[in-house]
Amino acid sequence: MALTMNWKSALLALVVLGMWATEATSRDLNEASMVQKHEKWMARFGRVYRNDAEKAKRFNIFKDNVDYIKSINKAGMRPYKLSINGFADLTNKEFRATHNGYKASSHQKSSKTISFRYENVTAPATMDWRKKGAVTGVKDQGQCGCCWAFSAVAATEGINEIKTGKLISLSEQELVDCDTSSDMGCEGGLMDDAFKFIIKNHGLTTESNYPYEGMDGTCKTGKESNDAAKIIGYEDVPANSESSLLSAVANQPVSVAIDASGSDFQFYSSGVFTGECGTELDHGVTAVGYGKTSDGTKYWLVKNSWGTSWGESALLVLAMWANEATSRDLNQASMVQKHEMWMTRFGRVYKDDTEKEKRFNIFKDNVDYIESINKAGIRPYKLSINGFADFTNEEFRATHNGYKASSHQKSSKTTSFSYENVTAPATMDWRKKGAVTGVKDQGQCGCCWAFSAVAATEGINEIKTGKLISLSEQELVDCDTSSDMGCEGGLMDDAFKFIIKNHGLTTESNYPYEGTDGTCKTGKESNDAAKITGYEDVPTNSESALLNAVANQPVSVAIDASGSDFQFYSSGVFTGECGTELDHGVTAVGYGKNSDGTKYWLVKNSWGTSWGENAFLALLVIGMWANEATSRDLNEASMVQKQ
Numbered sequence: 001m002a003l004t005m006n007w008k009s010a011l012l013a014l015v016v017l018g019m020w021a022t023e024a025t026s027r028d029l030n031e032a033s034m035v036q037k038h039e040k041w042m043a044r045f046g047r048v049y050r051n052d053a054e055k056a057k058r059f060n061i062f063k064d065n066v067d068y069i070k071s072i073n074k075a076g077m078r079p080y081k082l083s084i085n086g087f088a089d090l091t092n093k094e095f096r097a098t099h100n101g102y103k104a105s106s107h108q109k110s111s112k113t114i115s116f117r118y119e120n121v122t123a124p125a126t127m128d129w130r131k132k133g134a135v136t137g138v139k140d141q142g143q144c145g146c147c148w149a150f151s152a153v154a155a156t157e158g159i160n161e162i163k164t165g166k167l168i169s170l171s172e173q174e175l176v177d178c179d180t181s182s183d184m185g186c187e188g189g190l191m192d193d194a195f196k197f198i199i200k201n202h203g204l205t206t207e208s209n210y211p212y213e214g215m216d217g218t219c220k221t222g223k224e225s226n227d228a229a230k231i232i233g234y235e236d237v238p239a240n241s242e243s244s245l246l247s248a249v250a251n252q253p254v255s256v257a258i259d260a261s262g263s264d265f266q267f268y269s270s271g272v273f274t275g276e277c278g279t280e281l282d283h284g285v286t287a288v289g290y291g292k293t294s295d296g297t298k299y300w301l302v303k304n305s306w307g308t309s310w311g312e313s314a315l316l317v318l319a320m321w322a323n324e325a326t327s328r329d330l331n332q333a334s335m336v337q338k339h340e341m342w343m344t345r346f347g348r349v350y351k352d353d354t355e356k357e358k359r360f361n362i363f364k365d366n367v368d369y370i371e372s373i374n375k376a377g378i379r380p381y382k383l384s385i386n387g388f389a390d391f392t393n394e395e396f397r398a399t400h401n402g403y404k405a406s407s408h409q410k411s412s413k414t415t416s417f418s419y420e421n422v423t424a425p426a427t428m429d430w431r432k433k434g435a436v437t438g439v440k441d442q443g444q445c446g447c448c449w450a451f452s453a454v455a456a457t458e459g460i461n462e463i464k465t466g467k468l469i470s471l472s473e474q475e476l477v478d479c480d481t482s483s484d485m486g487c488e489g490g491l492m493d494d495a496f497k498f499i500i501k502n503h504g505l506t507t508e509s510n511y512p513y514e515g516t517d518g519t520c521k522t523g524k525e526s527n528d529a530a531k532i533t534g535y536e537d538v539p540t541n542s543e544s545a546l547l548n549a550v551a552n553q554p555v556s557v558a559i560d561a562s563g564s565d566f567q568f569y570s571s572g573v574f575t576g577e578c579g580t581e582l583d584h585g586v587t588a589v590g591y592g593k594n595s596d597g598t599k600y601w602l603v604k605n606s607w608g609t610s611w612g613e614n615a616f617l618a619l620l621v622i623g624m625w626a627n628e629a630t631s632r633d634l635n636e637a638s639m640v641q642k643q
Contacts, residue, residue, distance in 0.1 A: 447476070
């Protein structure tokens with residue numbers, strides 16, 4: 001029988017139990033109770049529920065979303081902010097169903113661009129079509145999935161102003177009601193098909209003549225015949241070329257499709273958005289400019305159609321690709337092109353053609369495997385072409401999995417357990433409580449043990465002090481050398497022993513991560529920012545004990561991360577292969593249950609932004625055992641204490 005996971009070692013930083021009532025109040029948002037916040041939010045956005053049951057349901061969703069928004073903003077690790085906007089009582093799934101209506105699957109054949117009209121155009125350094133008067137005001141599609149119509153209309157409004165000098169607000173409702181041969185109104189559509197309709201229809205009428213209603217309706221032929229703006233054709237921007245898109249946007253607003261599926265996108269407020277992006281495009285928007293921030297970050301200016309409460313005046317400032325290749329277009333290119341684009345995206349440079357050919361063959365095998373698994377669709381999780389796609393699994397494990405169980409001669413035995421009689425809540429997510437720092441990347445240094453121990457220490461420190469401080473893994477790599485072996489591997493137990501003996505760890509900013517073994521910088525390590533006073537084993541063979549522990553703080557754990565599915569894990573509940581040979585240290589930061597009843601652990605990894613679910617935290621959602629006792633024992637489990 002296939003089991004979902006092996007928690008052979010579970011290590012965590014434990015506190016001396018005390019009065020936590022005062023800490024709970026510090027998590028209140030803006031000194032208002034969550035109930036008051038919800039009431040104020042309802043009043044602001046005119047939300048009325050049909051009964052108390054619906055209100056209670058929406059309140060719980062609202063609370064979870066507010067907690068998430070606060071935790072992200074408090075961490076301060078992203079170049080953008082989230083806000084409690086008009087979508088705060090919707091789950092992400094509900095939101096996507098009603099707002100993201102780009103139906104890529106219905107696009108059977110895209111017209112191929114033989115020549116590109118802006119091919120030899122020199123684009124200016126910046127462009128903002130708002131400042132040139134070619135962008136109409138904020139529009140709101142409401143809970144109708146016709147983003148495709150708003151995107152096409154905005155592009156048409158823009159080119160019409162550029163050609164005629166007149167900015168006219170055109171009718172999206174005309175497209176929703178009348179463009180029904182290929183597009184599906186509120187159920188979704190494509191900008192290409194919208195442009196075809198506008199050409200065939202000899203234009204669109206004004207918004208004032210055919211106003212938006214936010215629902216599917218019958219085509220009002222009398223109104224649609226009063227055309228205010230026309231187009232004579234449309235042209236595809238060459239695929240896989242950001243420079244072509246730049247040239248296009250330099251000359252006119254352009255309809256684009258993006259992946260807008262994440263919670264961060266749902267609650268985006270301001271700043272340069274660098275959140276998660278996948279290959280499943282689901283939302284139509286309009287690129288209306290581009291530029292560069294004072295720190296050199298390039299970005300796109302994107303007009304959305306989600307009303308005034310979303311984004312920067314309904315605009316998205318979206319990070320520009322650092323190169324022309326992204327995961328959004330890997331599925332449209334040949335394997336050679338895919339490899340070239342992947343190399344550019346991840347900054348991979350090979351020493352010679354022989355090495356490049358070797359890596360290409362590995363890349364091809366991995367891509368074929370990833371695509372075959374995803375296409376089969378029989379697993380509850382997805383894989384992706386991440387930054388490890390030119391490694392064999394053996395190479396990857398050698399450089400990323402550094403938990404050395406064989407060096408652990410003797411585990412301390414637990415005679416009593418601090419959380420033995422604790423009743424664990426049904427769900428827990430320490431991200432939402434602000435106890436989990438941002439994404440970290442160990443690189444090709446096998447010091448996962450250090451990242452695991454540091455994450456647990458960061459978590460318990462925040463719980464006890466209210467301060468989330470990013471601590472130094474490099475201090476452990478350089479200075480904890482009596483038992484651990486830096487990039488060659490180690491144990492979280494020994495890391496905790498070092499932290500206790502060393503009287504704490506310094507901050508990441510004071511002793512930054514370098515990804516290689518170094519000489520201990522005693523001057524820096526003496527500046528301790530967080531301390532622990534001891535550690536304790538989680539009782540073996542007891543998932544309920546581990547559940548109680550994670551209910552109270554983030555926990556260091558060791559897992560079997562040896563499989564190819566784990567190497568390329570992207571999203572979903574991971575139920576892949578697991579053996580008895582534990583080789584990787586991670587941190588359990590929560591648990592929960594899906595709508596279908598599947599229980600899972602939330603696990604923070606240390607493999608950077610290209611791995612796992614949620615680019616910020618690089619989280620693994622891993623299946624929980626159906627019971628406590630399995631042939632894969634839960635032994636060698638330990639925890640630490642904080643003063």
